[in-house]
Amino acid sequence: MALKIGITGGIGSGKSTICKVFSLLGAPVFEADPVAKTLIDTDPGIRKGLIDLFGPDIYTANAGVDRKKLASFIFNDEIQLAKVNALVHPAVRAEFMEWADSQDVPYVIHEAAILFESGFYKMMDFTLLVTAPDEDRIKRVMTRDGSSREQVVERMQKQWSDNEKRKLATIEIKNDNRELLLPQIIRIDKQLKEYGKIW
Ligand SMILES: CC(C)(COP(=O)(O)OP(=O)(O)OC[C@H]1O[C@@H](n2cnc3c(N)ncnc32)[C@H](O)[C@@H]1O)[C@@H](O)C(=O)NCCC(=O)NCCS
Ligand SMILES: Nc1ncnc2c1ncn2[C@@H]1O[C@H](COP(=O)(O)OP(=O)(O)OP(=O)(O)O)[C@@H](O)[C@H]1O
Numbered sequence: 001m002a003l004k005i006g007i008t009g010g011i012g013s014g015k016s017t018i019c020k021v022f023s024l025l026g027a028p029v030f031e032a033d034p035v036a037k038t039l040i041d042t043d044p045g046i047r048k049g050l051i052d053l054f055g056p057d058i059y060t061a062n063a064g065v066d067r068k069k070l071a072s073f074i075f076n077d078e079i080q081l082a083k084v085n086a087l088v089h090p091a092v093r094a095e096f097m098e099w100a101d102s103q104d105v106p107y108v109i110h111e112a113a114i115l116f117e118s119g120f121y122k123m124m125d126f127t128l129l130v131t132a133p134d135e136d137r138i139k140r141v142m143t144r145d146g147s148s149r150e151q152v153v154e155r156m157q158k159q160w161s162d163n164e165k166r167k168l169a170t171i172e173i174k175n176d177n178r179e180l181l182l183p184q185i186i187r188i189d190k191q192l193k194e195y196g197k198i199w
Contacts, residue, residue: 001101002100002103002104002105002106002107002108002196003106003107003108003125003126003192003195003196004100004107004108004110004123004124004125005027005107005108005109005110005124005125005126005127005128005192006109006110006111006112006115006120006121006123006124006126006127006128007019007022007109007110007111007112007115007127007128007129007130008111008112008113008114008115008116008121008127008128008129008130008165008169009113009129009130009131009132009165009173009175010113010131010137010156010159010160010162010165011113011137011141011152011155011156011159012132012136012137012138012140012141012144012152013130013131013132013137013175014130014132014140014175014181015111015113015130016031016111017175018128018130018173018175018181018185019031019109019111021181021182021185022109022185022189023109025185025186025189026105027105027107027108027109027189027192028099028103028105028108028109029108029109029111030096030099030100030108030109030110030111031111032092032096032110032111032112032115032120033111033112033113035092035095035096036088036089036092039088039091039092039095040065040070040088041063041064041065043091045087045091046087046088046091047059049087050065050070050084050087053073053080053083053084054069054070054073057069058070058073070084075158085118089118089119089120092120093120093123096110096120096123097123105196106192106193106195106196107192107193107195107196110123110124113159114159115127116160116164116165116168116169117159117160121168126170126171126192127168127169127170127171128169128170128171128172128173128188129162129165129166129169129171129172129173130172130173130175131162131172131173131174131175131176132174132175132176133176134156136176136177137152137156138152138153138156171188173185173188
């Protein structure tokens with residue numbers, strides 16, 4: 001059975017970029033967020049649950065969820081956020097476990113922005129935390145998404161701080177353009193492949 005490796009980090013830290021490198025090194029990557037979003041749009045149980053919570057208008061005419069509406073209901077109300085997460089996260093978890101068990105490799109990667117916040121980290125054998133200075137992250141996301149500094153800072157403030165995440169992480173990957181990124185990833189990949197062999 002493949003080792004399960006969780007990878008997380010704040011907005012713009014470089015999770016997706018680093019996952020691309022792990023993928024090139026042969027590690028299958030499960031991206032939790034798009035899976036969660038697809039399930040919200042397509043899973044009948046989740047659909048019913050969201051309609052019960054927020055009414056039928058939470059879905060648009062073309063069947064997808066109204067993202068702006070859902071964000072406005074949950075991002076300023078912790079109770080509603082917890083209810084939505086309780087509907088969506090068990091389904092994501094089940095999909096991940098089934099996917100992971102079908103992979104014949106030393107290790108697989110689970111990428112999630114809220115790996116620690118959601119408790120998903122408890123299902124992982126090891127966790128990797130990607131960090132970078134706030135200013136670098138802000139500039140990267142402004143360039144990537146065309147968002148304003150204020151929009152990025154607002155999102156950052158809603159996420160756990162790196163210090164909180166460090167307490168739960170096995171290994172930190174520094175994506176700060178001071179410590180070289182590729183040697184860090186190659187070292188971790190080598191260790192995981194060795195460890196995966198004897199697991
Ligand atoms: C509510 C939605 C429609 C808002 O979409 P929007 O494009 O405005 O925001 P985006 O998806 O980029 O998320 C922004 C940030 O919010 C935080 N966040 C997103 N979903 C969650 C969640 N379920 N719980 C806690 N924080 C969350 C993350 O820190 C993320 O970086 C969207 O976030 C969503 O569908 N979320 C549920 C999917 C999910 O649970 N994803 C988390 C991984 S399992
Ligand atoms: N070391 C780096 N130097 C410069 N740019 C970088 C570096 N690492 C990542 N980037 C760029 O910064 C942006 C953010 O990186 P990425 O999308 O990988 O972050 P993320 O952690 O997955 O973000 P999010 O949580 O918003 O999805 C991307 O455009 C990426 O190409």
